[in-house]
Amino acid sequence: MTRLERYEEVVGKNKIEELKLIAKYLKGKTIQHINSTAKGGGVAEILQRILPLLQELGINAQWDVIKGRQDFYDVTKSFHNALHGKKVKITKKMYETFDEVSCDNIEHMNLYGDIMFIHDPQPIELIKRKKDLKNSKWIWRCHVDVSQPDKKVWGFLERSMNQYDAAIFSSAQFSHSMKTKQVLICPSIDPFSDKNREVTQKEIDTVLNKYKIDPGAKPIICQISRYDALKDPVGVIKAYKLVKKYIDCQLLLVGNRAADDPETDKIYKQVKEAAGNDPDVHALLVEDIPYEINVFARVSSVIVQKSIREGFALTVSEALWKGKPVVASAVGGIPLQITHKYGGLLCHSIEGCAFAIKQLLNAPEYAKKLGENGKEHVRQNFLLTRHLREYMLLFLSLYSKEDVVSL
Amino acid sequence: MAKTKQKKYDKTFRFCTRLHLRILTGLKAHNIQEFLGLLKKVPGSAIYFHTHHHLQQHEYLSPEPPNDFAHWITSSLGDPALGERLASIDTIEHSTIRSLRNNIIKTIEEYIKENKATKDRFTSPNRAFHFIKCVSFVIPTPYVAKDLRSFLGILNKITADSLYFHLFEARLRLNKGGNDFSWWLESSLLEGDLAEKVKALDPYTYTMEKLRMKIIGLVKERIKK
Numbered sequence: 001m002t003r004l005e006r007y008e009e010v011v012g013k014n015k016i017e018e019l020k021l022i023a024k025y026l027k028g029k030t031i032q033h034i035n036s037t038a039k040g041g042g043v044a045e046i047l048q049r050i051l052p053l054l055q056e057l058g059i060n061a062q063w064d065v066i067k068g069r070q071d072f073y074d075v076t077k078s079f080h081n082a083l084h085g086k087k088v089k090i091t092k093k094m095y096e097t098f099d100e101v102s103c104d105n106i107e108h109m110n111l112y113g114d115i116m117f118i119h120d121p122q123p124i125e126l127i128k129r130k131k132d133l134k135n136s137k138w139i140w141r142c143h144v145d146v147s148q149p150d151k152k153v154w155g156f157l158e159r160s161m162n163q164y165d166a167a168i169f170s171s172a173q174f175s176h177s178m179k180t181k182q183v184l185i186c187p188s189i190d191p192f193s194d195k196n197r198e199v200t201q202k203e204i205d206t207v208l209n210k211y212k213i214d215p216g217a218k219p220i221i222c223q224i225s226r227y228d229a230l231k232d233p234v235g236v237i238k239a240y241k242l243v244k245k246y247i248d249c250q251l252l253l254v255g256n257r258a259a260d261d262p263e264t265d266k267i268y269k270q271v272k273e274a275a276g277n278d279p280d281v282h283a284l285l286v287e288d289i290p291y292e293i294n295v296f297a298r299v300s301s302v303i304v305q306k307s308i309r310e311g312f313a314l315t316v317s318e319a320l321w322k323g324k325p326v327v328a329s330a331v332g333g334i335p336l337q338i339t340h341k342y343g344g345l346l347c348h349s350i351e352g353c354a355f356a357i358k359q360l361l362n363a364p365e366y367a368k369k370l371g372e373n374g375k376e377h378v379r380q381n382f383l384l385t386r387h388l389r390e391y392m393l394l395f396l397s398l399y400s401k402e403d404v405v406s407l
Numbered sequence: 408m409a410k411t412k413q414k415k416y417d418k419t420f421r422f423c424t425r426l427h428l429r430i431l432t433g434l435k436a437h438n439i440q441e442f443l444g445l446l447k448k449v450p451g452s453a454i455y456f457h458t459h460h461h462l463q464q465h466e467y468l469s470p471e472p473p474n475d476f477a478h479w480i481t482s483s484l485g486d487p488a489l490g491e492r493l494a495s496i497d498t499i500e501h502s503t504i505r506s507l508r509n510n511i512i513k514t515i516e517e518y519i520k521e522n523k524a525t526k527d528r529f530t531s532p533n534r535a536f537h538f539i540k541c542v543s544f545v546i547p548t549p550y551v552a553k554d555l556r557s558f559l560g561i562l563n564k565i566t567a568d569s570l571y572f573h574l575f576e577a578r579l580r581l582n583k584g585g586n587d588f589s590w591w592l593e594s595s596l597l598e599g600d601l602a603e604k605v606k607a608l609d610p611y612t613y614t615m616e617k618l619r620m621k622i623i624g625l626v627k628e629r630i631k632k
Contacts, residue, residue, distance in 0.1 A: 014566045018424060021546050147533065172537035175431035182431035184539060331533070340482075393428040397542050403452045406545045 023057035032113025036122035082150035188387035194290035219301035242354035320374035325367040343374035425572035453540035
C-alpha cells in the first residue's frame with residue numbers, strides 16, 4: 001500500500017483523487033525547501049511527513065538545510081522570542097552576526113528550485129539569490145506567532161519578506177499590512193504519527209501501569225502541555241477544584257521538559273504546590289514519548305487546553321482527532337479548531353473552564369456529540385492531506401494573478 | 408467552467424471541483440466604523456469567503472454556523488441584535504456578491520442609526536476582525552454524466568467541494584441564476600420539472616451531505632416514474 005492509499009482510509013478516496021488532480025498541474029516542478037535543521041522541532045517534523053507525499057504525487061520536492069554556527073543560532077533564538085513579543089535586547093553585533101552567516105549561505109548554497117520554499121527567519125536572506133534563478137518563485141513560511149512582534153526585529157526581517165512572492169502564516173491574527181501576498185495555511189496533524197494513531201490495549205495497559213493511572217476509578221480531566229505559565233496549568237488545577245466540589249473526578253497534567261525552557265521547574269513546583277495533597281491530581285513530568293501522550297488522551301473523559309496565549313495549539317486537534325470532548329481557551333488558533341458548542345467548548349476564565357467541564361461530565365451524550373463533531377472538523381480541516389492540498393494550490397497561485405483560476 | 412468549454416452540441420455534464428486558497432488581506436477592524444469602512448472596500452472574494460466558508464468547512468454541522476460577520480459582531484463586538492440581523496440575511500436572494508455586500512452594509516447602517524451606542528463598542532486587538540479573501544481554483548474532474556442514471560451514480564462519488572462548486576459558486580460568485588445542475592437538467596435533458604425542484608432547494612439550510620442526499624432523492628424519484 002502506498003502512503004497516499006493509507007490516507008484514503010481516513011479522508012476518503014475522492015480527497016486523494018483531488019490531490020492527484022492538482023498535482024498533475026505541477027508535474028516537472030522542483031520545490032526546494034530550506035530550513036535551519038534536519039532534526040528536531042515542528043518544521044523538520046512536518047517536512048519529513050509532507051515531502052514523501054509530494055514525491056509520490058510526482059512533484060520533485062527536495063529539502064536542504066542552511067549552515068550555521070552557535071552564535072548565529074543564539075541570535076535567531078532571540079529573534080524568535082522577539083517575534084513572539086517577548087522583550088529581548090538585540091544588539092548591532094547580533095544583526096551583524098545574522099547578516100554574516102546569511103551571506104555565507106547566500107554565497108555557497110546550491111539553490112535549484114523552480115519554487116523556493118524558505119522556512120522561518122534563519123534562511124530568510126537567501127531571497128537575495130532570487131535574481132540568479134530565472135523565473136523562480138519564492139515562498140517564505142512563517143511558523144511563529146507574529147501577532148505582536150518586536151517592531152525592530154520585524155522591520156529588519158520585513159526587508160527580506162517583501163521580496164518574496166508569497167508569505168504563509170498560520171493564523172489571520174499573524175497577518176500584517178505588507179507588500180507581499182499573505183496566505184493563510186494552518187498547520188496539521190498526521191493521523192498515522194505515534195501521537196495520533198490508534199493504540200493497542202497492551203500499549204494502554206503498559207502506560208497506565210507505568211504511571212499508576214486508573215481511568216476506571218473516576219473520570220479523568222486532562223491537559224497535555226509543557227509546564228509553561230502561558231499554558232496555565234495552575235489555572236487548570238483551580239478549575240478542577242471547582243468541578244470536584246460537585247463531581248468526583250481526577251486531574252491528569254502531562255508535560256515534558258523542553259530543553260530550551262528554563263522555566264519548567266519553576267512552573268512545575270507551582271503546580272505541585274497548587275495540587276497540595278490531593279491524591280486525585282496526577283501532575284506528570286514525562287519524557288516526550290509520543291505514544292504515551294496518545295494513551296493519556298485516549299483514556300481521558302475531557303481534555304482541556306486552558307492556555308493564556310497560543311500560537312496555534314495543535315494539541316487541540318490532536319485531542320479532537322481522538323473523538324474527545326475538549327474545553328479550551330478562545331486564544332490563538334484555538335477558535336479555528338473549535339466552533340463553540342458544535343465541536344467543543346471555548347472558555348475565557350477559570351470559572352468558565354470549570355463550568356464547561358461540569359457540563360460535559362454531566363451530559364455524556366452531549367460530550368460524545370461534541371467529540372464526534374470535533375473529530376469530523378479535524379478530518380476536514382486539520383489533517384496532513386489538507387495541508388498538502390493548500391501547499392499545492394499555493395504553488396499554482398504563484399503563476400496566476402486572478403481570483404478565479406480555471407485549470 | 409467546464410460547461411462553457413464543452414462543444415456546442417455536447418449534452419454531457421462534466422463535474423468540476425473548486426478549491427480555495429485563503430489570502431490574508433492584512434486589513435482588520437476593531438469597531439463597527441472600521442468594519443463598515445473595510446466592508447465597502449475589500450474585494451468581492453472577501454465578502455464571498457466570509458459568507459460562505461462555514462458551509463464548506465463545517466459541512467457536517469446542522470444547522471450551519473452563521474456567517475463570519477454575524478459571528479464577530481455577536482461574540483467579539485458584543486452586539487447580538489445586530490449579529491442576528493446579519494445572520495438572518497437571506498443569502499439565496501442575492502444572485503451577485505455586490506448585491507449581498509450592499510445588503511450587509513445597508514443592514515449595519517440602518518442598525519447604527521437606530522442604535523447609536525453600537526458605535527462605541529470596540530474589541531481588544533486580539534479579537535479584531537481580519538478580512539480574508541480567497542483564490543478559487545476550478546478543476547475539471549474525470550466524471551462526466553450523459554443521462555440521469557450516470558448523473559445519479561456520479562452524485563454519490565464526487566467530493567463535497569465539487570457539489571459546492573456546482574451549487575454555490577456557479578450561482579453566486581459567477582453571477583449565474585439557478586445552479587449548474589438545474590441548468591443542465593433543463594437545457595440538455597429537457598427535465599424541466601426536476602430542474603425546477605433542484606433550483607428551488609435553498610442550499611443554505613442544508614449541510615453539504617444532506618444536500619447531496621436531497622438531490623439524489625429527487626433524481627431517483629424522477630427515474631422511478
